[in-house]
Amino acid sequence: MSRKLPQVTRRTLDDIARDAGASEEERVAAPEPPPAGAPEPSSADSIAAPDVRRVQALALVDRFTAWSAIGGAVPLPLLDLASIAALQVQLVRRLAALYERPFSGEAVRGTLLAASAAALSAGGGNLAGMLLARSLPWGQLLNMWVSSGLAAATTQAIGRAYVLHFESGGTALDLDPATLAEHYRRALAERGSAEKGRA
Amino acid sequence: MGAVIAVATLKGGSGKSTVAGCLAVHWQLQGRTPALLDADPQRSLLRLAERERRLGGVAVSAPTGGPLGEEARRLAAAQGLAIVDTPGFENEQTRAAIAAADLVILPVKASPLDVDVMGDTMETLFRLRGGERPGFRCLLTQTTRDSVIARHVRGELAAAGFPLLRAELTSRVIYAEAALFGATPSLLQPRGAAAAEIAALAAELDALLPTLGAAPARKRR
Numbered sequence: 373m374s375r376k377l378p379q380v381t382r383r384t385l386d387d388i389a390r391d392a393g394a395s396e397e398e399r400v401a402a403p404e405p406p407p408a409g410a411p412e413p414s415s416a417d418s419i420a421a422p423d424v425r426r427v428q429a430l431a432l433v434d435r436f437t438a439w440s441a442i443g444g445a446v447p448l449p450l451l452d453l454a455s456i457a458a459l460q461v462q463l464v465r466r467l468a469a470l471y472e473r474p475f476s477g478e479a480v481r482g483t484l485l486a487a488s489a490a491a492l493s494a495g496g497g498n499l500a501g502m503l504l505a506r507s508l509p510w511g512q513l514l515n516m517w518v519s520s521g522l523a524a525a526t527t528q529a530i531g532r533a534y535v536l537h538f539e540s541g542g543t544a545l546d547l548d549p550a551t552l553a554e555h556y557r558r559a560l561a562e563r564g565s566a567e568k569g570r571a
Numbered sequence: 572m573g574a575v576i577a578v579a580t581l582k583g584g585s586g587k588s589t590v591a592g593c594l595a596v597h598w599q600l601q602g603r604t605p606a607l608l609d610a611d612p613q614r615s616l617l618r619l620a621e622r623e624r625r626l627g628g629v630a631v632s633a634p635t636g637g638p639l640g641e642e643a644r645r646l647a648a649a650q651g652l653a654i655v656d657t658p659g660f661e662n663e664q665t666r667a668a669i670a671a672a673d674l675v676i677l678p679v680k681a682s683p684l685d686v687d688v689m690g691d692t693m694e695t696l697f698r699l700r701g702g703e704r705p706g707f708r709c710l711l712t713q714t715t716r717d718s719v720i721a722r723h724v725r726g727e728l729a730a731a732g733f734p735l736l737r738a739e740l741t742s743r744v745i746y747a748e749a750a751l752f753g754a755t756p757s758l759l760q761p762r763g764a765a766a767a768e769i770a771a772l773a774a775e776l777d778a779l780l781p782t783l784g785a786a787p788a789r790k791r792r
Contacts, residue, residue: 377723381686385732388690392697424663424670424699427640431575431671434644435783 426539429470433531436463440527441520456523460484460530464544467531471538479545484530486549487556522560529559573647574780576654577672581695582688583659586678586712588615589746589755591656593769594776595629596755598652601773606650607631608643610657610664622753639664640671661695669699673783674776675707676736681714681724689733706783710772711739738772740765 383391440456461480468475533555537547578591588611595605607629609616620631630650634642639655646653655668669675675696679689689709696707709728714721721739728735741764749759756765 377720380683380724380727381690381731383690383731385693385734388693389697392694424640424666427638427644427667427671428699430641430644431673434648435673 425470426535429467429531429535429538432466432470433463433528433535436460436466436531437524437528441524456527457481457484460527463527463531464534467534467538468544473538473543475544483547483549483552487552488526490549490553490556525559525562526556529555573649573651573653574673575643575647575671576652576674576676576776576780577643577657577668578654578676578678579657579665579669579692579696580677580679580685580689581659581661581665581692582685585659585680585685585688586740587611587659588613588619588656590676590678590710590712590740590772591654592616592619592626592629593740593755593757594773595631595654596627597757597766597769597773599627599629600757600761603652604650605629605652605654606646608634608639608646608653608655610634610639610655610668612658616656619750619753622751624752624754624758626753626755627758634664638667640667643668643671666695666699669696673706674780676776677707677709678712678740679709679728680712681718681721686724686728693733706779707734708736708779709733710736713742714739716741736772736775738768738775740768740772 436459440459461477461484464480465475465477530552533552534544534547537551576591576594578587580587588609591607592615595607598605607616607620607626609631610633614633616626616631617633620626620629632646643653643655655672657665657668677689677692679685693707711721711725714724725735725739743756743765745756745760745763745765749755752759755769756763757769760766
């Protein structure tokens, strides 16, 4: 058959994205993990209902949790901690954009640091032990496994804490580090129970 | 954690339930534990699961009435993978499924009407954002094998920038025959051409999901 068939569609993907008011960034079919400091897409014309937004937020937390687990498996102590910290700040940035709340990287880094210190001082023996084990040559393999799970658990705790905080009207600038530390402790305790159950 | 795949289009008859069921059965046969969430009011998957072969033992459920997206993510966390079959029209459940998904598959037949509605579905998908949007892929379904129209539509869609899966599900009698048994081609004729197409589609998605940040589906213990 050699006859010329007419056009199937007059709208391209870009036309549809434009009609929907999507930004250039959002037209990418399969978004990669965002680089730290990437500009936020506009959500001014979002039609997300509250339930949909919460689901989007929790899906975002799940995705960053998965990336953190990968980051935690990097066997280079400083590199993995830096990449996980950057991912966690980026997660809060994305959640703040989703909930249309003001964001400051500096403020969030301060909150995360204060919460980590509080969690460590109040029973973060597992975390301290893990950090110590890094220096031992035999600890590397075990360490990759432990720190991957730990990174995932803390990222998930941060994500869930900020989702709850934003849902109740808070902003990225006013989350109490003590509240976040409580989420850390719960996440670490849950992880500990899960490991015992598996053993 | 686990991946959520939503099969969505705002047009009925495009093969949503077939795609969702075939993928779930294929992965189940591979030793995984996918969950099917049947949010289509026609309840096609639940009806199939009541027939003789019970969709190969795949866990099929209807939404419990809570937020659908949260339910899908809970199922994905428990089972490693949740596939949501959505209504063939826009409503809160369709939007929630799209919002919760790591990947949205848009089945489209090689016809101008289906392509038009696929565009409308994408418009909904683009609007459902706010900082985060799922990856999506179009899937040609019910095509006539080696037909000029199927090649023409594929070429046109690709040229217009639509992300198309390489895999394609051609129209075959085995789908209707399998449905009589509550099965899919992978169960009834595992070495048949339809099962091979489903396997190719599943393999393509397996490669795609990790690039979207979704955890790969895990195997049964």
